[in-house]
Amino acid sequence: MAEFSLYATPALGGYSTTHDGIALEELDGLGLISIATPLDSDAALAAALKKGFGAEIPAVGKVASSSDSKIRFLGMAPGQLFAAFEHDGPNAEGAIADKLAGAGYTTDQSDVWVGLRIAGPEVRTVLERICPLDLAPNAFAQDKVARTAMEHMAAIVFREGEDGFVLLTARSSAKSFLHALEVSIANAL
Amino acid sequence: MSTQDNRLSGGLIDRERPLRFRFNGEELQGFQGDTVASALVANGVKLVGRSFKYHRPRGILTAGSEEPNALLTIGEGAYAEPNTRATVAELYDGLSAKSQNHRGPLGFDVMAVNDFLSPFLSAGFYYKTFMWPRAFWEKLYEPIIRKSAGLGALSGEPDPSSYDKGFLHCDLLVIGAGPAGLAAARSAARAGAKVILADEDFRFGGRLNAETYEIDGRPGAVWAEDTAKALAEMENVRLMPRTTVYGAYDHGVYGALERTGDHLPDTDGKPRQVLWRIYTKRALLCAGATERPIAFGDNDRPGVMLASAVRSYANRFAATPGKRIAVFTNNDDGWRTASDLAARGVEVAAVIDPRDGSPRAEIPGASVFMGDAVAGTKGRKAIREITLASGRSLAVDCLAVSGGWNPNLQLTCHQRGKPAWNAEIAAFVPADPLPVGMSVAGAARGALSLQAALTEGQAKAEAALSDLGFKVSGEPVPASSDESFAVTPLWHVKESKRRAWVDLQNDVTVKDVKLAHQEGFLSVEHLKRYTTLGMATDQGKTANVLGLAIMAEQRGISIPEAGTTIFRPPYTPVPIGALAGRARGKDFRPYRLTPSHDWAEEQGAVFVEAGAWMRAQYFPREGETHWRQSVDREVSTTRNSVGVCDVTTLGKVDIQGRDAAEFLNRVYINGFAKLAVGKTRYGMMLREDGIAMDDGTTARLGETHYVMTTTTANAGPVFRHLEFCRQCLWPDLDVHLISTTDGWAQFAVAGPNARKLLQKVVDAEFDISNEGFPFMACGEITVCGGTPARLFRISFSGELAYEIAVPARYGDALIRVLMQAGEEFGVTPYGTEALGVMRIEKGHAAGAELCGTTTAQDLGMGRMVSKKKDCIGNTLSERPELNREDGLRLVGFRPVDKSHALKAGWHFVSKGSPTDMAHDEGWMTSVAFSPSLGHSIGLGFIKSGDTRMGEIVRAVSPATDSDIEVEIVPSHFVDPEGERLRG
Secondary structure (H helix, E strand, C coil), X not given: CCCCCCCCCCCCCCCEEEECCEEXXXXXXXXXXXXXXXXXXXXXXXXXXXXXHCCXXXXXXXXXXXXXXXXXXXXXXXXXXXXXXXXXXXXXXXHHHHHHCCCCEEEECCCCEXXXXXXXXXXXXXXXXXXXXXXXXXXXXXXXXXXXXXXXXXXXXXXXCCCEEEEEEECCXXXXXXXXXXXXXXXXX | CCCCCCECCCCCCEEEEEEEEEECCEEEEEEECCEHHHHHHHCCCCCCEECCXXXXXXXXXXXXXXXXXXXXXXXXXXXXXEEEECCCCECCCCEEEECCCCCCCCCCCHHHHHHHCHHHCCCCHHHHHCCCCCCHHHHHHHHHHHHHCCCCCCCCCCCCCCEEEEEEEEEEEEECCCHHHHHHHHHHHHCCCCEEEECCCCCCCHHHHCCCCEECCEEHHHHHHHHHHHHHCCCCEEEECCEEEEEEEHHHEEEEEECCCCCCCCCCCCCCEEEEEEEEEXXXXXXXXXXXXXXXXXXXXXXXXXXXXXXHHHHHCCECCCCEEEEEECECCHHHHHHHHHHCCCEEEEEEECCCCCCCCCCCCCEEEECCCEEEEECCCCCCEEEECCCCEEECCEEEEECCEEECCHHHHCCCCCCEEECCCCEEECCCCCCCCEEECHHHHCCCCHHHHHHHHHHHHHHHHHHCCCCCCCCCCCCECCCCCCECCCCECCCCCCCEEEECCCCEEHHHHHHHHHCCCCCHHHHHHHHCCCCCCCCCCCCHHHHHHHHHHHHCCCHHHHCCCCCXXXXXXXXXXXXXXXXXXXXXXXXXXXXCHHHHHHCCCEEEEECCXXXXXXXXXXXXXXXXXXXXXHHHHHHHCCEEEECCCCEEEEEECCCHHHHHHHHECCCCCCCCCCEEEEEEEECCCCCEEEEEEEEEEECCEEEEEECCCCHXXXXXXXXXXXXXXXXXXXXXXXXXXXXXXXXXXXXXXXXXXXXXXXXXXXXXXXXXCCCCEEEEEEEXXXXXXXXXXXXXXXXXXXXXXXXXXXXXXHHHHHHHHHHHHCCEECCHHHHHHHHHHHCCCCCCCCCCCCCCCCCCCHHHCCCCCCCCCCCHHHXXXXXXXXXXXXXXXXXXXXXXXXXXXXXXXXXXXXXXXXHCCEEEEEEEEECCCCEEEEEEEEECHHHCCXXXXXXXXXXXXXXXXXEEECCCCCCCCCHHHHC
């Protein structure tokens, strides 16, 4: 038995509130793994993704799901996917890497990013104060993912439900990002 | 309490909602739906301000955003907003307004003496008058001129209002909600397009609210209200009243200012204004037209008003600007003022039309003077009488003037478009090329009649939508009248004997324009700069065309030949506060916090900004009164036992791929091809030009897996550089990059007891003894009973040292564990100051040495540049100038008199040489007090430094009169053999 043990601290202290009909919460237990396609090996990765997860490689800007709908594959850049899924503990990478069996280079991004879920009927009115993207349902479909910057901070955006979004932002500046969202809610609603 | 003597019946005001307000302390009343200007008109207030230069009494000229005169300070204390146009300021209960630019009361401004000095104060006077003596300009003349001229004053306090910004997207942006804009928005909305309709007014309808036209059998204002209501119910439409689209930018992006709170007594903590960036697929400019005045003698007297403004006040606001009004118009539209006033029971004294022919309308009770003109006015603070060119005089208390209409084409010119002259309406109209995606409809395009506005608005919207692939309905255009706007240009009345004003905001007269001509300022751009015509808050909306027409006359050329000045954003003033938005104070930019930030705060750490990062600078303990005490203690404790520092901020790049080793070989100057798994190596990279870019370590975690660290400051630029190399230079390499900077909480554990401390934390199956885990080893391990971690045996301090990293979520826990485990060794946390002291003691280069001008050679690492392989910067690093024998070298310095404190920035000069640039030999880059040596030490670059050990030179700073002797020494002040870090 080790003398010491380590506990995990959520970047935003497990933030979860509802203001003016907008629910805003920090995602607990987010596993986030980047997958890079080895040079000239797209087919091998596609086969491994199909075999391991029943998923197609999403185009850049699109989201694909595993056959059990538990893993979202986000098309981030040419030759780069993110796998996003619920995962407790620090070893999320294995869940993806083991099934890819070397068909893709994986890097654990779970602690690089903080996930925030924001939802409510007026969610787009709130986000239009900081998000330069057009989030209208017809412009930002359910299967879309995008990288952007809000208040000078990098962000990844994808949808969850009709009036909900998941925003991924860098862990070190997550408090500033949360502040930006709180101010937007207060200002817009 | 005033009686609103000039109130008429009807109008678009809500008489159920009376509002109190104060003007220069006097309590007045108006109604909901009034502007400050219309409420002042209703109360019979004529004098509202003093002019910019001559302090002449001025009244309200217009009823819109083009107002040059009626600029008031609205609000109290820190909320006071100077230069607010009374004509667009919406009245609210309790509003307080003050006039500007007078000393003493508005009615008796002592600065009005300037008006008597006007022969000396004409255009360009200060360029000529205040030339000598030269020194007097800055100290005497300019302050006096500045004090006497001007607009309102800022409160001098921080702005307590809040502001925000945002982003909107639409298929069609309709700018202006007059008849053209409403018809366009209606048509586009029905086609299903995403439409934004923005108007600077708080009430949609534009001129429809001020006129008596009918559309489809309904009064125009009612049609506008009904149309706006129908639009408000459609989900694909966003109505934005109180919103000025102020700029047209690239790719169909528009800037807009929405005044969300200016009309409210209290914004309840919400932003006062929101600055929007609107991304459009198409935009339709329906901004209408602005009436222009005619210049004649004393035409700036309060009570002289644009004819359309008189109609606006009478029809929309039920407030008459006078009780006996004359109309002076050179066009048919101006006659509507006379007929509308007469219909409302206001006495029309006369209509004066310089054109020949028969009267254009029958005005009951009015004398009509065709072929005549107004040549002068009388009255002190308000008009009392007008004099015609024919010599007649008439007693009036208001003169309505119309010189024709200028289309509001400003936005069409924001991308260097030049307008074209349309002789039929004697005005400039938009001309190709328009900003991409923009079209123009209605009066803004020069189609001045109502029917033309409706027809064009709909047609242009339909064209834009068809272009975007929408199916348009092709429904009938609303029907209205097609009234006449026939005009014969008249710019100024030559019979006038007294000064005739062209630009009321800047006090520019016809004479000033003539003077500019006489002195050779012929181009309109020179005219503008010489006379200030068209500058300041109104940007010459009522003055520009008049001024350049008069210049054209002087030069004997046509108006289009004279041309126009360029319009630039913003269309109307945008407060700096709105441009800043919420980026104020601490919210100016985001902060990045380290995983141990909360813990460090608990320790009372003093923080320092390192880029966006907040890093602990030092950790004061009880009894320490000076930062040096804390830093000295942190250094000594680390060197004698063990210290811990959060180094998470260093950039981390995860590098994977079959060709990762080759990639590293090409970006670093030294070889990485043979780095074994489980080993770390220091590397330096150059820019393409051979100058040092960044340094750090790269660890090989697996066959195809590396982790690079960069300096904190260069984490972003290095990543960008690597991506450029990967994607553009060597797309044939199998190499992949992703940043993991934020993902790992990383701590340096340094000092002779570092290993003992870590052995309590690292799980027992991992051997971290000197043999099992030697200097420069790295590995993936577990700590505290199975938590994944990475361990690197690297040292920046020069001590036996490790860097240990855990997933960031465990960072807070790990720093507390390290402190607890280190308690028996007296562990100390150390901040960036101690980090800096120890690296200087050890001679390591950092930001001050990697300053963008130095080479590997200068840094003493010339031999690291591998000649066996190619790398970025290799070739250009071989330039002779970068390889001079007497080139700069990084060496150490210590003061000959040890009591002296060295300073970074000092320059080196040989003993006996003069202190000048010709004898400059280098400079001090970094200094510190070394607790290990007990005196100040420094690093610096000096010519041939490596061959001059022991030489005494002077370190000088002519700026601070410092000049001391320093000795050149090796840069490794502590443990030069590196025994400690290998121990």
